Amino acid sequence: MLSSEFYSSLSKDLTSLLTDTSDYNMIINVGEKPNVKEYHVHSNILRVRSKYFSKAVSADWVKKKDGIILYEKPNIGSDVFDIILSYIYGGKITFTDTTSSWKIFDCLKAADELCLDEFLEYAQDYLLENRKEWLKDNLSFMYQDTFPPSSLTKIQGYCINQIRKYPFMFFNSIEFVDIQEECLRELVQDDHLDISELELFEKLIEWGMAKTRELNQTDNQTLSEKNFALLSLTLDKLIKHIRFYNMDSSEFYSRVEPLKSVLGTKFYDEMEVYHNKSRMNLTKKGEGTSNGVSTSYIPKSINLLPHRGAIISKIMNLEQGAMISSWIDRKDLPSDGIGNNNNDMSRATITTNRQGRIARPTSEERGNALNMWKSSGPSFGKFDILMQNGGIRLKHKSFVPNIIPLKDGETFKIEDYEVFEVTQKVEDSTGRRVRDNEEIAVEIQ
Template sequence: MTTKFYDRLSNDLIQLLENPIDYNVTIEVGEAPISKIFEVHSYILQSRSPYFKKKFNESPFNENNVKELKLPNISVKVFNFIINYIYGGTISLEKLENSIIFDLLIASHELDLDELVEYLQTHLNTNNASWLRLNFAHVYQISFQKNFEIIQKFCNNIIAKHPDTILDSENFNSLPEDVLISIIRLDDLQLEEDKIWDYVIQWGKAKNQTLPANLNEWTSDNFLTLKTTLKLCLPHIRYFNISSEQVFKKLYPYQQLFEPKLWLDINAKFLAPNEPISSTILPPRNILNATLPTRTAPIPSNIITDEHALEISSWIDRKETPYTENNPYEFKLLVRGSKDGFDVNTILGICDKVSNTVIVLKVEGTGEIFGGYNPLEIRNNVSAWYSSQDSFAFSLKTENLKNSIVSRVKYFANAIYYDSGRSYLQFGGVLCLRGNLKTGKGSICSTSYYEKKIRSNADGFSIEEFEVFKVSPKK
């Protein structure tokens, strides 16, 4: 029986990293003025990473018998995690923001740390699916550029069931070609074939914005330009599963995109369906027989996810068990700081006399998300307290907060405070928003008039982004 003393080995190697006796490599990470030089040992790094093995073979020693490398595209924070993993085989993600974990995944891929790449993908997929969905377009593109198979599978499952997630997004026209192909190749893509054709044509036109808007004005060269752009996409359209009506309506105007034999076979299949043809007939997509649940449009937020919205809706309805699907409320975006401005008076002005609102805020530098529900009409040009029995403030679960916190109003007469003269909007004292939320640090969280704190830190804070929604029952 072999006894393995891995913990002691790991600790000893970490000590060597912290006190790099006989180091023979320096790695400058990041860019000035926040770069840092790490003193490390070539034998350890090249034994753990094919990337470093190749780099060390290519790099000469300097006059001090030390090899010098630079990694400007990796942050110091991310590389600290990586170098501790390389030396000690340990990594802790508990207090790390998801965006940093994703950067860590990208850097691990660049450095050929396959074990870490698989672990980080699994961690994000298992524990942080909400963040992946919230940042879906970016995550999806990177997953294909870097061949992150676990995250690709996660994304493809969402797209297959709800293709509008990406096809109707503002980022669709900028998708790389290989990403678009990966979508239209899906056998279980829940979308009619003629609509898939529409999206492919839309994407191709977006890549050639000099093409005339009116199809009747197109020349043969225009069609050739589009055909060249879509050369690798067109073979994945399942033409023989498009109805004759849609072929005439949607394909016929673009017949110059087709090879003559394929266009002849598409038409022949309608005229003589039992006669053999030479063109490849792709199998029909696996459209579910059962009707998919109606998918409501995702909440129009850059801060919270649909799951967050379900949780907030549960608090509005005072549900002991949170909603997990079929949100009974619609969240209509009224104000966004990055679009409309960050001053509290902007909220009071735009939302004057609007009731049943939810405000959500993301704190600068910490990733905290908190906010409040206000059933009352928002009032501009006043300075007064207003009474409510149903208002509440909250902190939402993030990577740094294990469970969400909801704090309901305790002293009803001091539920909501408006003061346009001083640019104040307050949920009692539990959430006090003051002045410019981005440039100032006058906003605070305490406990006055509500049940409990939503934030342990009583210091003033500034906001990275905020949004205000009108919450209405769905019809």
Template sequence: MTKFFDRLSNDLTQLLEDPIDYNVSIEVGEAPNNQIFKVHSYILQSRCSYFKKKFNEIHFNDDHVKVVTMADTKISIQMFNVIIKYIYGGIISLEKLENSIIFDLLIASNKLELDEFVEHLQIHLVNNNASWLKLNFAQVYQTSYQFKNFKIIQDFCDGIIAKHPAILFESENFQSLPEDKLISILKRDDLQLEESKIWEYVIQWGKAKNRTLPTNLDEWTYDNFLTLKEALKQCLPYIRYFNLSLEDVLDKIFPYQHILESKLFLDINTKLMAPNRQISSTILPPRKLLTKTLPTRNILISLSSNIITDERALEISSWIDKKATPYIENNPYEFKLLVRGSRDGFDVITIYNICDKISNTVIVLKVEGTEEIFGGYNPVDWDINCNQYKMTQDSFAFSLKTSNMENSILSRVVNNFDFAIHNFPRDLSLGFGHTLKLVDNLKFKKKCQCGNDLGYKKPIRSEGYLNHFLFPHLFSVEEYEVYKISPKNNLK
């Protein structure tokens, strides 16, 4: 049998580009920036079950064309261009796409039930873009378990957690972790945690499912233990009980013995007292713990920010170190949250009160109504008792890449170093020259501003918003955060 797939693919792709006798019109995006794709129902129906069902629900109009809108799918024009070329010609080109777009494309392909494409995109991300997956681990992990056929990504994430369990077990989201996610981790022989610690985490997770349980264990009734037992019944079989020490059984298992089957608890004690005696309970193999502790710098603890991603934090770190290319993993700095507007308040004086005498800080903020993200790095300390400019040659302001902005903008102080940092607590203002200035109440007063400043290399806001600093375009802030930046190798 001879197969001429290349010629077939090319001919069908040409049909897409010159849609002779099309009978379906697909609208992607929102007006006025929408795009109409003229396609053929018989091709889409044979290649995509989603469109087969969709076309059955729609009747032809007077022009014998079925009109379909993709507004509810949140699929962009860029993504749909890739998808439709795959459907017609089996052609996939990902080289010019950002990793975030490829991940969104994976979600979109899953919505369209393109199983082959979904598998290919997962393999591509794991094999070629593992660094990006690690940098965006929280998002990737949470998303992957929303879809049952993201198995390749799920296995990748489980492998990361097995090596660096703190990323999951010490996260603020651990207690709300779905049961199937927890079980998939407990099953792993390579989970790098002592079994006693795993037991403690499982108990913690079970208690979180029943907030009415007494805090003090001495106050628990038998019914309380039955409640916890019911919550953990699917997880308990994956604990390696027979790898626990006598001390761990006495200190950690014994207080919760009522959540175990009586035969299992008897067998645990039997093995401790008479190791060679036969028991009926299943003995799971010990976990394969590494003899060497993995370097702390490789542990992927996600930045808990309402504004910036781990990837953006790496970018800021590379600017602090004046690197020509951004760090892609293993951030050399710890970002310690000092102030958050939604938590601590939006008055500038709040920043001075909390950050007084603290140096090496990064401020990031999200602009109300535009989603722009601005910020700055101050290597010298903020001073609530000082109303003056401060000198430094290492400060910078920035605007970060967002969905509405193609690239980040970095603006270092290059002149007028004596006026680099605007430290005026009595005037309720602080900032980086006139390049970025925060004034009064950031959320309600609408006095914040970005302007032209000869001391800094370039403006960080688009020309449409910029004027001379005497007449700046003012804005308010949706959220802001201040971080203390410390080298990780200096942490105590």
């Protein structure tokens, strides 16, 4: 069966109804006085195109006069509503280089309220593709204004990722002290925030001082006992998320101790015990450690969390790691790569500090790309780069060219090697990880 679609003429004809006042059945007054604009519209079109209007027009409390529905939207400006109506009637969204970024964002907010999902997706993508610098310049405002329950999840995800990578764009902004508690709490709990615990603690103190009316003109070095009590109350839901056990002990005593009343007596005492042990260097050989102190010294009441930010490698920075991660195929691996010949050699890498190289092992014969030996750790291919008896031997069965130049029979000692994952992060639109695929690499020093 042959069919044709004439959407262009359909869009044009429907849009013409906005200027044809002979058949409307609804009046919408948009904006606040004295800038109110009256629109004559058709309720059936609005109901079909917008879930918001579908409920609003059908509500029992809707006002009518002479059979005409009367409706008001004071929180949306007429310049924004013009764009919204153009989309509802004609399916057109027109943003140009001269369209204000703030106007586009206001359109996004209106589309969110009016449940215009298609408009919402397009406008978010437009800002992310064409107005990134503007988003960065207004990062604090954007983060808070798109915070859930807002549906602007793409903008929110972008803001979160920017704050994680460049936290002081947010924490040093003028708007920081105006941020709402729930928005700040989300960041304080974020494992990926690239900021030290001491810096985060001091920023919370700054925020708390500004939010506590009695203290916003006070120096934190001259706080009275009453002042501390007020500040502690303001920061009650935030301060517990600071990982004081990840601070250097000298920082803890010089910068945190003067403000210990904010932490509460019990919590501070627990942290003091921890840092006392750290100062005394009582770590026992073979015990698990955190920040140089046995984890057995951490009170059971404390949920031990990792250091914030990305795992720091000695050979690559965050952006380089992200670039390598982007190379990973997004399909699940067909095998775990152990005990068969399905190892994907193109995915294995070896890096060295000495030359700063990242090389790829290649196999000259069939066999496993990676083997694990109880006595000597990993080797590649057939006994290549195998550590044994304090030395290493290189063969050219599965090889990495010129990692370290050696003469025949020459060996060297490996002081340390690092095994780490390059993890494919599959994220939802807010930047939260959903699932991982894993890759393995070995660093040789």
